[in-house]
Amino acid sequence: MAITFKNVDYFYNMGTPMATAGLKDISLTIPDNSYTAIIGHTGSGKSTLLQHLNALLKPSSGEVQIDSRVITAETNNKNLKSLRKKVGIVFQFAEHQLFEETVGKDIAFGPMNFGASQAEALEIAREMLTTVGLDEKYFDVSPFDLSGGQMRRVAIAGVLALKPDILVLDEPTAGLDPKSRQAMMDLFLELHEKRGLSIILVTHQMDDVADFAEHVFILEQGQLIKSGTPQEIFNDYQFMLDHGLGLPKATQFALQMRQQGFKVPTLPLKESELVDLITKQLTETEQ
């Protein structure tokens, strides 16, 4: 299932003297079964855009099409709930949404809101707990007794329990240590590749963009200023630097190599590509 924005504007404090634009004339399509990255500085409109993906916010003008539903400013607030089952959002520091007595019940909370019986919901919860890589022994433990990284996983399981088609992740690894970060990024890739979930990742880490995304949207001051594949985006490295967004470390390294005098025909994005490039350079001269 795809999501399409057509000329979406969004204003905060509509109809008051303090109205400010959150989004300006955004048109984009997030195709079915894709891995998309959304990047931009704090305050660029990323979180406003995110909240349009499951109709937590409705556009002030323009329209958002989620699957076959069209959301406009006039759309009634009722009956939006079914959309939230299809598009699951894991917000920043998602561990702050946990509230139940046990991990199991907390994960089951979502499915029960959508009408699953307690038994069904707990069964889904058990499955999701292992999906996010936590041992079953945590099922009956209070979520507040877990470490920060484990709590984050429980929160993600709570969103996955809705069995969404699209999983939206707002800086899901912020504050985690390197090992947990890696494990979590691997989990999302697996969900995408093995279970066919579309992933929409909001991130500041250009390395994650390079390593995982198929398509990138860049926001600045509520506007879409660039989009393309990671290769297209980072090939225009001057643009990325000018807008203070940075580059993947491998790309940055390769640019410095180019300055030193190495031949860098295509810019590498991933570390493995950089290793190939360097080995090739150093062995070709040998011949």
Place this chain on the structure above:
Amino acid sequence: MKSIEVKQLSYRYSAETELVLQDVTFSVDAGQWIAIVGHNGSGKSTLTKNLNGLLAPTSGEVVINGTTLTEDSVWDIRKQIGIVFQNPDNQFVGATVEDDVAFGLENRQIPHDEMHRRVKKALSDVGMADFATREPAHLSGGQKQRVALAGIIAMQPAIIILDEATSMLDPKGRSDVLNIVQELQDRLHVTVLSVTHDLEEAALADQILVLDGGRLQATGTPKEIFSQVALIQRAGLTLPFVPQLSEDLKDSGITLPETYLSEEELISALWQLHLKM
């Protein structure tokens, strides 16, 4: 002179629980930058809290600038240590930027005029002078951490501790904070102790201490530590980009004479190889 001396420090939260820190011993020279690294839950934060008396050692002792940390000396020792904590929001005490910077000075009963002068200076040192009257709700995480740093600079401590101070920041905020700390250390020769799981940040240090399971696993310069790949992995950490790249190049048959930390070093080493071939 030794700025920080930690002798056989052990700590447990209560008699029934396991030791969170076991027999940790190290010392830091004045003006050094030292990084304590380890994954979340390795005991890093407990160690920090033992250094300024927020927690009292179960056994062993902490000596700051020659003074042993005791119940009597704790307030004097806190004057010598400034800590920037992890969460930018939870350490912002003042209702505005300038009020927050002034908070520590008020506690130390600095006279009014002196206080205003120090607040102004500290805010310009961290590049936040234009934000003096702003409220924290309108600041980014990186800006809040810069204000926290200003609050510390204003107190003129001998030691600055960064307790995961950059882990919740975006890349820009992170580099802003680290640049300011580096600049401060150059100018004022303060001792910096950064507690982190980010080895890119640890690479800035003179010495790295690797903490795992509450024990000190290794001590050394960044180059020494980063050449021990197995150690890093066991400690649940990942190598910074340049040492990692050097490792992977080694694996694909390119032999480099040593471990490099900066891009420039590695590139010029590669260029040397390139010329020789």
Place this chain on the structure above:
Amino acid sequence: MDKLILGRFVPGDTWIHHMDPRSKILISFYFIAIIFLANNVASYALMIAFTLGVIFLSGVDQKFFFRGVRPLFFLILITVLFQLFLTRGGHVYWQFGPFALSQYGIISSVYVFLRFMMIILMSTLLTLTTAPLMIADGIEALLNPLKKLHLPIDQLALMISLALRFVPTLMDETMAIMNAQRARGVDFGDGGLMKRVKAMVPVLIPLFVNTFSRAGDLAIAMESRGYNGETERTRYRVLQWHRVDTGAIIVMIVLTAALIFARN
């Protein structure tokens, strides 16, 4: 959402904005007290003229004042209706059981209405032209004499300032948690009262948990920066009495004299 509570302050550069919060608070209370001295057309006219005068001087857009009145509209309406139909005296125009529309009733309901409006407008003026922090400073300074009775005024002041500091943070956090739970299928505006109250549980529990951990962090940060709750602290903010404040006090004395002269 925070705009409703704290954003009422409208920064400006007028005499009224520059007044010391202590004199502003005192004068507001004093004015509200002497409103009750007004008892005829002339004295009410005087007070209304004064109220409108300071509103004009504050340079704040009138619509902000209307917004201050709006939440109290029903209270005003009911009180005025009570006065109108339950007061008797003078000529009676209409009567039904206990209710009557009399000459005195009309006059006293008009007075009650005006009194209400003036009280609301003056207190709105105070919050519109004084930053919350300054109001807190002013209250603290006015309470300062109570320190002699060993009341913890300093701690109280710090508490108020911390509360002001964290209200926007808590508002943001509440919105964030509500969004997260809506994304998990909670419908906040749906169903009867019980259902709505129940829907708040998944918001309130995380909010409490986070607030407690925040408070713990904050206490550690404050202690690390040398706060121990006992020793005397110096103050970064010192309130300063200006000539405007002295002037304002004189104006109030003149107003009082004129009021006493005007009433019968």
